[in-house]
Amino acid sequence: IIISRTVHMFSFRHWLARQYVWFLIPYMIYDSYAMYLCEWYRTRDQNHRHSLTTFRNFLSKNRLMIAHHAVILFVLVPVAQRLRGDLGDFFVGCIFMAELSTPFVSLGRVLIQARADDLALKQQHTLLYKVNGILTLTTFLSCRILLFPFMYWSYGQQQGLSLLQVPFSIPFYCNVANAFLIAPQIYWFSLLCKKASRLFDSPLAKKDG
Template sequence: MLLTLALGSLFFPGLFALCTWGLRRARPAWSDSDCVMISTRLVSSVQAVLATGSGIVIIRSCSDVITDRHWLAREYVWFLIPYMIYDSYAMYLCEWYRTRDRNHRHSLTTFRSFLSKNRLMVAHHAVILFALVPVAQRLRGDLGDFFVGCIFMAELSTPFVSLGRVLIQLKQQHTLLFKANGILTLTTFLSCRILLFPFMYWSYGQQQGLSLLQVPSSIPFYCNVANAFLIAPQIYWFSLLCKKATRLFDPPPRQKGQLGAPGSQAVRVPPPLSIPTDQIVPWVASALWVLISRWV
């Protein structure tokens, strides 16, 4: 445990420092804010790859979803704790660099601005550190390594989310890479952060000879409550991603009129029928929530 904590405490800050140093040398025209932000995204992607790989190994090694064990299910959680602490500071550092022109010192105002803009992510990290870590390391006993591996798999979407943020930072929203990455982000986020929960219920049902709809009533009530709390922010974030995606793939606005022959008046072309994005996204999120509720 202590060795794993020490390795994580050295690995993630060290990788961040190395990436920042390398970017400053390789791209001297980039600002400090760009280098710090991109380095943060690179470290997040590396952690996501490690977590996803650990999850795959754990899932493949657990034929019994309840009792089978794998050492990574506990050791990687210890490795993850330093990352969560580092990432919280890295997010604050990005905010400080972004506002450094207005305030060169670390101040309470900067910290409040950071909390205001990142309150959901800070809460996410706090829940992992103070709730999920005790559950994963102590309260669950020797059961459920398979489900810990499934939770690790939720990180599969992180590299694509990070790449999207980097492309936005570099003003590359118009590129084909950005659009393709947006599709991959939606796909991986939906499959590994939302549909992951019905998959865990289904896997337990297969083990116990139950149908998917019978599983919620056959497991402790607090398990359903915990899963509801875990999936709720994922659905919210997915709705935000859908909203951004609809804006990304919306066709450019057409001109209301077009010029005809010389001397003729402009002909007004009626706009195509469409549903406003603000109405589409809540409807999609609500429909998805109802569908998942029926599944689980």
């Protein structure tokens, strides 16, 4: 969508901008359910029963992620499908790019779980885990954070404005919406950076010790 856009980004149309949403809806529902199952598996009792306590713990520990999914389902989906009319396919395509980092984040969780199930694996110190960590940070930074300055820059190129002029030339609610979207991404990226620093510092710490 982003690459194939024509000269005018506002009226540019691409079928994938609308059809992809029908994949996004079940994916978000599935992802929420999968997160709950992970919490249940980690805290399940001897009877292996689902309980209200487990569900409450899940909501408490994943408030930001659940809110993120809810905003996508109940705000972004209606906006992308109906409220924006026939405009903005380019920007919708940019937002979809955020999911490019998801496979690497998921693989990292799988490797962590594998290590938890078998301590002898030491997956966190394998080359695969480190390479995946680098790819996670790179794709997360470029597709979830730098994506927003890119959209502002693209708009500025269309309107003959500099990047710094764009926030003052668009409706205020656009800036507010983008701020709400990028804020959790910055928070999650900071957590990823902390994990990465521990991962790459641990071998050095062992050598120094």
